[in-house]
Amino acid sequence: MTTLRASKQGLTKIKQAREKKGWPVADRNWLEAASLCLGVNWEKTGYLAEGISEGTWSRFLAGKRSINASAFQAYSAVLGLNWEEVVNGIQGQDWGDAPDLPSFYGRAEELAKLKQWIVKDKCRLVAILGMGGIGKTALAVRSAEDIQNEFKYLIWRSLRASPPVEEVLADLIRFFSNDKKTALTDNTDKMVKQLIDYLRQHRCLVVLDEMEAILSSGKLAGHYREGYQDYSKLLREVGEVKHNSCFVLTSWENPKIMASLAEKTKFVQYLKLTGLKDIDAQEILTEKGLSDRETWGTLNQLYGGNPLSLKIVSITIKDFFNGSVAKFLEAGTIVIGDISEVLDRQFDRLTDLEKQIVRQLATNVTPKSLPQLAEILSPPGAKSELIEALESLERRSLIEKITGGSEVMFTLQPVVMKYIQKVSKISSLHL
Template identity: 40%
Template sequence: MDVEEALKFTDHLALTTTGKHLDSLQKAILRGAWDNQKYKEIAQEHHRSEKYVKEVGFKLWKIISSALDDQQLCKANFRAKLENLQASNIVSLVGNGCIHIGNISAENVHSPEVSQPEPQDKDKFNEKTSNSEPKVHLDLGDAPEPNLFYNRTSELTTLKEWILENHTRLIAILGLSGIGKTALTLQLIPQIQHEFDRIIWRSLRDAPPLASLQTDLIQFCRGGAPVPAPYPEERATTGGLPLLEYLRSHRCLLILDDIQTIFSSQQLAGNYQPGYENYGAFFKQIAESSHNSCLILLSWEKPREIAAVEGENRPCKSLQLNGLGPEAQEIFREKGLAEPEKWSELIDLYRGNPLWLNIIATLIQDLFGGSVSEFLSYDTLFLGDLESLLQQQCDRLTASEQQVISWLASAIEPADISKKPDNLQLSPPELLKVMQSLGRRSLVETVKQNGRSHFTIEPAIREYITNKK
């Protein structure tokens, strides 16, 4: 067995255990382990910190150990273990990517575009090593590679309570780009996966029609078997009845990412693009119909249907994800920034958004040699690569929203919307609609002053809006 065969084999183990292929860093760790490299050497070659590489490696050895039912497997003995398995004819690799593990074999293909093995064959690979644990079918092919996760204990607890105890059927996790919606959900999955028969992650970044998405989801719920023809297309476009049949017969966790791509730009938040209005009926039916499955939506914007059906004692909830607190300091440690006493100011300026802080920390390292105080000495709030991210979100605004957010950006103190300026040509009802829409886009912050709600925007958004004028 050479290193390429070892990578192919371990990639297959990872895919059948977690539903995802190995990422580039995991492969680098395996290559390094094969060649007896130290973590420090691997980290230097791939421009990562040694601590981070060790954390990724620790999780990787757990995955492989669980798949092989070998709790002693680690970086030091990885190569020897695999070579021993091959020598014992427990593991063999043959042509066309087919892997044999003992008396079990399966083709090493799990792309959504490729026909999956029949359900009875897939069970053998998705079955955990302990026979006491339920079989879980995972397809996380559309999920991005997980980044370093920062403490979200309270949010994880809330989500687990909603899903496992309250049997919430529809959950929207909302927030600005980079706030951590994806990382939180990826962290949630292994903590609840054994409560479900099937878990699937799909991104709507290419805005698939609802009928196409449902065909894909139904095929997965059927264990990879093709959807019977003729497919009742008219049912797929009126609320998702065929899929509901499978959500009742199996407990499924469905995760749909990038929901904002099916919404129209230059319209108030949550308005669907032409031809995608049936998604609204679909979301509403998932929330209101009787079944034991759960649909999680990840979005920059809050779908209108969520606001209409969510509630304390109702099977639909939304989680507005806010920025990190002191735990965001781990980002600065990872980037090697100096002056820890200044880090809290950085976190506040960029509202604890993990992606924003990563971008700014890189900028500080590149331009200021890691000196936070030198960076903070400038009067202007640097945005750097943040500008393109903020542009994506602000370009979606209507003309009325742009007027209001410009007013909020110019206000020194949080604004009272009952005292709008004369040049803001909006009636009170129109202004309320705009404020509601900006809130659903996570672009405004609410501050209580003297018992009344006042509104402001984050410093980075303020800087971006001001620079555009």
């Protein structure tokens, strides 16, 4: 499907034409008039033309995302503009099911780092990592929107449904060939090489979101599920072979191939996303209408700066504590509803040894060193296995390391600690 978006100069013309028309941005007339341009009369049919919606209208006005070409042309016609005079010359965008961002909080440093890696350093493979709800997908969307003009092609694909690598490769090849009838082989190695040829010909940005869906549960972090090992071939070629493009991945945990590639070449990087700073978390809490601003820093630290957790708990604070953060903190119950569901999914992936470690860290509360953990784990395991499990938990962003003293200490975020204490009591995870 051909998609279009406005250029920077085109956005100025669109704004001027809209203001001249005099209709408010949210006026239904925009949609009905655009639908009529495409031959569908709302008053007679009761529905709008395909591609005409509040979402496409808002994206047309913002100019950050491309939209269906027919919708773009219809909106331009309603404004009395020649669509060819407002369109961005950069084509070849497919945002797939990338979410729209109604709001975005902080992350200025992270955005700058990604731009440095992708645009200036010409990295070929970049991963954004972190626990559920920390904002990986949102950061990937904002980053892609900010740097899209640097690329001739941009494509976003979610791996949530765990597609085989051959399906993803075929999809990418068809996209970069502009849907021409391209001969596709069923040989993964040949398909990867065919894709690399396109990545060399043009500067392309590929985002693969939710990569944890193809990684294994019950094993140390970063191992592929059975039948998905060929994704490693794709990442290796993208990271090692010289080309002009960039793959961006988001994942709860780092695929093992990423660490070894990052050691070999400067063109592979990964960003471990941590929680929001207090000042950025304040934007969420202000938006949610909470009170007791002096306690907001405590609330943010309690939830590790996790944006999703803060949004979820804000609803509970409004519904049961009349918006008072202070009263909520006094109550002492911090793991609730959807937050538990998010953590359930991550903790289901742990090995037995990883589950023992997090239970001990949650039960004993105070940070523990490697020798201390080796003493209290039952049955005592080899220290090498313990180190592997701790490294895996760190790759999953579920433990925190405290350095600076005579020994490295390990602990959990407060909300993770409370969660483990809760599920240990009811044995829902058989910890």
